[in-house]
Amino acid sequence: MDVVELTPTRDQYAYTFGGVAPLARVEPGTVLRLWSDDAFGGVLRSVDDLSGDKVDLRFVNPQTGPFHVEGAEPGDTLVLHLVDLEPARDWGASAAIPFFGGMTSTDRVVTLQDHLPDTTWIYQLDRDRRTVGFAARHSDHHIELPLEPMLGTVGVAPAGGEARSSLVPERFGGNMDTPQMRPGATVYLGVNVEGALFSVGDGHYRQGEGEACGTAVEGAMTSTIIVDLVKGGAPAWPRIEDDTHWMTVGSSRPMEDSWRIANAELVHWVAQLYRLHVMDAYQLCSQIAEVPVANVVDANYSVVVKAAKALLPTARAFDGIHADLRERARALRTR
Template identity: 75%
Template sequence: MGLVEFTPTREQLAYTFGGAAPVMTVQPGAVLKLWSEDAFNHALTSVDDISSEKVDLRFVNPQTGPFYVEGAEPGDTLAIHIADLTPARNWGASATIPFFGGLTSTDRTAFLQESLPDTTWIYHLDTERQTVGFQARFGDFEVALPLEPMLGTIGVAPPGGEVRSSLVPERFGGNMDSPEVKAGTTVYLGVNVEGALFSIGDGHYRQGEGEACGTAVEGAMTSTIIVELIKGGAPAWPRLETDGHWMVVGSSRPMEDSWRIGQVELIRWFGDLFGLHPMDAYQLLTQTALAPVANAVDANYSVVVKAAKSLFPAAQAFDGMHAELRNRAARL
């Protein structure tokens, strides 16, 4: 199947999951090369730009999509394999936004102190060395950090006709901000509406676990993905698979509920993979699982619960879909 390339116009960008008309219909098996705008909607381009003056919070986390997948029905599983992520600009931006982030008071965790300084950092890419450069704003420190592209948002339309902001992570995926959503990863999402209506965006050139200040190195991205449809078997929460791990992403508040969601869903996945009784899976998970925080700043917090494949007997999730998609990606 040929490569489908799509670069949205500004009028075609979506800012919600659900509620937007599809920009295109694609067939299962399609290979898509998609351009996406940065989370600030190209509002911060220099250190002199500050979010309170430049960023319109109605139009952040712009999404490329949604895409209607032919034949997708509620209860099916959409498999999206990320074949490649390439920065579409030679710079990325990060910022501290007033009353937003993990280490400041917010509209939900309210205190009397003033906001932290509204500050923008620009990271310049060195494509030869594959690094992004941090330059201190309140001193002379500089350091080159490895380029590690990822997608902050990937999701489908929610159930029940809901329309959710592209800032929100939930069962449908959305703004999970997990560094695990990178090239080589297959994302499994439960289909809630006819056509699935998936979209992607919020490219990050790199991000630490937790996304502490609320913004990564945000940048426009060119994403090459393979889209497949598995009839039935919809996971309750997003599942991720790499060559080395099985993972589940839970998103809620408080954060311990995100952790619990991921733990419960990985126990259920162990049952699918190995035929384990839930109590045996619970015990096995207790001794093997890792639980990195994906984000501690969004409308819901996201926690990834992951198990290393090397610790377990060989098993095929979704009838070996990840390995098949990896092979297809290698032939692109």
């Protein structure tokens, strides 16, 4: 398999899903190696760089893309397999941004309190040890944390000619900020427009579930992705499959609606996979589901509902394309 490498120039960054001309056209089966900038566009490089001075929230989460997938039509399923995510810098940044985050006043959760202090943390990457270093700002504490790369944003163009901010997660994917979006995962997205027009970005060197302060360890990323396409079968909301779990993602507010969306999607998927009546699938999922919270800080909150494959009979989604992509990924690594 040939690998197509692409590093966008700054003027090629996309800040919306939809409303942007394609950066390139690719055939199903293409392997892409893509560079993407961090959520801040690389402007927070030291603890003295503050988001209030450096970050314009209209231009965050720069996307690499979009890519027009040949043959993709509305109603099809775009398939993206994350082969590898490799930090493209030796440092990552996180920040408490004024009026942004899960534990401060925001534009939607309004109080009379001032915002939390505008603060930046810089995490140094140790490639040999595969760690990122947390350095406290108000003491001498330093803690090495495992490097766990993920992509915060993976999405396609929305339906109806909409253009949505790269801060937003919705049916089209987008800024879901789930740690489940990691190497080895296969993502299924419903195609809404001709060519799908997918893009990726918002690399995280690691992130806790919920992304409570509003930012992860944000870092530039080199992502190796296999692009594929299934004709028809478009899921209503994003689905993720890895070697161990079936997963569905819901994004809305309040957060319980995100859970309801993802839970309903998993129930219907399990019913389809195992030829169960929906009520039986509902009962089964009620006893086995896990519910990691992806984010409670974006324009919509994202919740993942997942079921362990080990608890269920063997099944194949989309004709077993995940297993096929895993084999293709292994072949890439051994070349």
